[in-house]
Amino acid sequence: MTRTTRSVAWTLGATMIAALAGTMIPAVPSLMSGTDAFAQETKRSKAGKQSKQAKQQEAWPIGDDIDDPAAWGKVFPLHYELYKMTAEMGRTKYGGSEAEPRTPTDKDPRTTVAKSKVDVDHGLRTMWQGYAFAADFREERGHAYMLEDQKYTKRQVVVNQPGACLNCHASTYLANKKAGDGDITKGFEKINAMPFSEAVKLVEHPVTCIDCHDPNTLALRITRPAFIEGIRDYKASQGIQNYDVNAQATQAEMRAYVCGQCHVEYYFKGNERRLVFPWAKGIKVEQIQAYYDEIKFRDWTHKETGAPALKAQHPEFELWSQGIHARAGVTCADCHMPKMMFKGANLSDHWVRSPLLNIKNACLGCHQKHDTNVTERELKERVEQIQDRHFKLREDAMEALMGLIEDLKSAKAAGRSDAELSSARYLQRRAQFYLDFVEAENSTGFHAPQEAARILGESLNYARQGQIAVRDPNFKPTVAIVDMPPPATPAAAPAPTAPPAPVAPQGAPK
Numbered sequence: 001m002t003r004t005t006r007s008v009a010w011t012l013g014a015t016m017i018a019a020l021a022g023t024m025i026p027a028v029p030s031l032m033s034g035t036d037a038f039a040q041e042t043k044r045s046k047a048g049k050q051s052k053q054a055k056q057q058e059a060w061p062i063g064d065d066i067d068d069p070a071a072w073g074k075v076f077p078l079h080y081e082l083y084k085m086t087a088e089m090g091r092t093k094y095g096g097s098e099a100e101p102r103t104p105t106d107k108d109p110r111t112t113v114a115k116s117k118v119d120v121d122h123g124l125r126t127m128w129q130g131y132a133f134a135a136d137f138r139e140e141r142g143h144a145y146m147l148e149d150q151k152y153t154k155r156q157v158v159v160n161q162p163g164a165c166l167n168c169h170a171s172t173y174l175a176n177k178k179a180g181d182g183d184i185t186k187g188f189e190k191i192n193a194m195p196f197s198e199a200v201k202l203v204e205h206p207v208t209c210i211d212c213h214d215p216n217t218l219a220l221r222i223t224r225p226a227f228i229e230g231i232r233d234y235k236a237s238q239g240i241q242n243y244d245v246n247a248q249a250t251q252a253e254m255r256a257y258v259c260g261q262c263h264v265e266y267y268f269k270g271n272e273r274r275l276v277f278p279w280a281k282g283i284k285v286e287q288i289q290a291y292y293d294e295i296k297f298r299d300w301t302h303k304e305t306g307a308p309a310l311k312a313q314h315p316e317f318e319l320w321s322q323g324i325h326a327r328a329g330v331t332c333a334d335c336h337m338p339k340m341m342f343k344g345a346n347l348s349d350h351w352v353r354s355p356l357l358n359i360k361n362a363c364l365g366c367h368q369k370h371d372t373n374v375t376e377r378e379l380k381e382r383v384e385q386i387q388d389r390h391f392k393l394r395e396d397a398m399e400a401l402m403g404l405i406e407d408l409k410s411a412k413a414a415g416r417s418d419a420e421l422s423s424a425r426y427l428q429r430r431a432q433f434y435l436d437f438v439e440a441e442n443s444t445g446f447h448a449p450q451e452a453a454r455i456l457g458e459s460l461n462y463a464r465q466g467q468i469a470v471r472d473p474n475f476k477p478t479v480a481i482v483d484m485p486p487p488a489t490p491a492a493a494p495a496p497t498a499p500p501a502p503v504a505p506q507g508a509p510k
């Protein structure tokens with residue numbers, strides 16, 4: 001489907017809402033029934049009738065330079081109301097979020113935070129030794145918190161983070177547009193390279209309407225250069241050249257792609273700290289691993305073992321794409337923003353959250369089409385059964401990794417040489433990345449149960465092979481050992497005259 005049909009598809013929704021909610025928004029181009037909203041838009045700007053535009057501004061107080069969700073909320077009060085609900089917190093067995101009260105300080109004014117994960121799970125801290133994540137890593141919570149949680153995480157204290165962090169934690173569309181004089185990619189490049197403390201002054205809101213919607217047609221759109229480039233690389237790996245996501249994606253794809261702008265694995269490339277999605281070889285874990293191995297990338301060097309380590313972060317898009325729901329065309333929005341009746345209007349739930357807090361709308365409608373007897377309770381139990389099994393295997397993989405880390409520590413203490421330990425260190429890198437890939441993924445296996453189990457099985461296998469490699473110099477692992485050169489020492493880094501100095505030591509401390 002083209003971009004045009006997307007906006008027309010939306011037209012029906014908006015007309016329904018306008019009718020149902022009794023609101024009148026007559027001057028909106030996308031509400032001209034049966035017409036091509038994009039074509040209308042072009043005609044309109046060509047005509048350039050000032051008075052008409054002023055009138056439209058009044059009836060349609062939103063535009064490509066207005067990012068304040070409250071302004072959009074004047075036209076779409078029900079969407080705005082739901083959007084603000086992302087500040088609510090609620091727990092599920094493995095997910096959701098829980099408010100932990102805290103006493104605000106000058107340095108960190110938050111009155112609640114989400115639960116710590118590193119304090120509870122010592123395996124995580126051990127696996128991240130020497131990296132900012134060992135200092136602070138929490139359960140994620142609703143979109144309303146994304147900007148403040150990023151500002152005040154202790155990971156900002158232990159490392160000077162770059163502006164690139166902001167791409168997924170704020171409404172950056174306007175900031176990029178302004179910084180790039182109208183060119184969002186130029187703005188993106190500029191802001192990536194700034195220190196976080198400077199860049200954060202350019203943004204005001206968490207992700208908001210303008211980041212996902214065209215202001216004139218309300219059609220979904222991709223506003224993040226990293227996704228535009230990442231999906232182009234991924235499509236190229238499948239033989240599709242020069243893919244242009246905003247022109248070529250279908251309506252259904254867009255319902256996953258808007259989320260895939262942030263809920264993905266990433267790294268910061270080079271001194272310019274460009275945000276890159278490592279998809280040039282594909283989006284499965286071994287393809288991402290191969291990408292990092294080829295460019296000899298490490299996020300950091302493990303403090304206790306010397307392994308060239310990688311940190312995986314929230315690959316929801318990647319894991320979902322390997323599951324049965326993606327296969328059946330079921331997208332992120334189907335489960336996390338389901339259609340619902342709200343105050344008499346039929347709309348997409350903009351209270352993005354765990355679907356287990358919303359099973360009736362998120363799952364039941366669709367599943368009852370196949371099995372009229374299925375209940376909310378049964379679906380919840382099926383999810384939890386998948387998650388329980390997943391979590392057990394995750395614990396086994398974690399134990400195997402801890403075994404390898406212990407063995408490497410002892411071998412190092414016993415004075416074994418770097419050359420002797422290089423196989424085991426590479427296997428730690430690999431076991432750890434695979435484990436972290438599903439650990440950092442936030443569905444506890446649900447998005448693609450069998451793929452998650454495969455990844456954990458392989459992680460466990462690499463960790464145990466690493467333990468053998470520590471003991472037996474003649475052992476041949478089942479994967480090729482990739483030689484990882486030591487990171488550039490500070491002395492070898494580019495002269496400090498180059499603007500702006502790389503703020504993180506190596507890699508992408510998230």
Ligand code: HEC
Pocket residue numbers: 092093094095096097256259260263316317318320321325326330331332333334335336353354355356383442443444446447
């Ligand atoms: C078939 C329904 C379904 C689809 C499709 C789906 N998810 Fe999920 N998602 C779930 C369920 C169920 C959970 C587990 C929630 C829990 O444990 O509380 C979950 C968990 C999550 C979480 C963690 C939520 C929390 O509260 O801890 C995030 C983030 C997430 N999904 C994002 C995505 C993204 C992004 C996509 C698309 C790329 C996607 N999901 C596709 C059903 C779905």
Ligand code: HEC
Pocket residue numbers: 089090095096097139140141142143145146147149150167168169170207211258259260261262263332333336337352353354
């Ligand atoms: C601009 C980046 C961005 C986009 C776009 C985005 N998210 Fe998120 N999402 C985040 C961040 C960051 C958090 C964590 C915020 C925090 O913990 O403070 C988050 C949290 C979540 C959660 C956890 C909520 C909870 O209560 O635990 C879910 C579920 C989720 N997102 C799903 C989605 C879905 C589905 C989409 C697409 C419709 C989407 N997100 C689009 C960045 C984004």
Ligand code: HEC
Pocket residue numbers: 009010013014017069072073076079080083207208209210211212213218220251255258259333337346347348349350
């Ligand atoms: C993270 C992305 C995201 C953000 C942020 C977002 N939306 Fe949406 N919105 C969606 C998705 C996905 C749909 C479903 C669109 C579809 O399938 O065509 C949607 C649909 C809509 C629709 C069409 C009717 C409906 O409910 O399906 C309206 C109107 C709308 N959004 C308004 C808003 C407003 C107003 C805001 C800000 C307060 C906002 N949206 C913020 C993703 C987003």
Ligand code: HEC
Pocket residue numbers: 324325328330334335355356359362363364366367379380382383449
């Ligand atoms: C838009 C439709 C749709 C929605 C929404 C949806 N599902 Fe599904 N679900 C499917 C389809 C289709 C299949 C695959 C059936 C098949 O091929 O056998 C499936 C499969 C499943 C399976 C079997 C998974 C497996 O690996 O075998 C479970 C469990 C499940 N869904 C639970 C859920 C839950 C929980 C939700 C809500 C969070 C949900 N579904 C939302 C359509 C949907």
Ligand code: HEC
Pocket residue numbers: 136137138139140141149150153155156161162164165166167168169261262263264265266275313314440442508509510
């Ligand atoms: C590609 C998008 C993206 C980038 C870039 C990004 N984040 Fe996030 N961040 C997310 C998403 C999505 C979540 C929610 C899911 C999760 O926590 O796993 C999140 C969650 C968080 C959280 C809350 C949970 C936690 O980890 O304690 C913090 C804090 C955070 N990010 C800080 C940062 C910092 C600091 C940077 C820069 C080094 C950064 N983020 C860069 C997407 C991103």
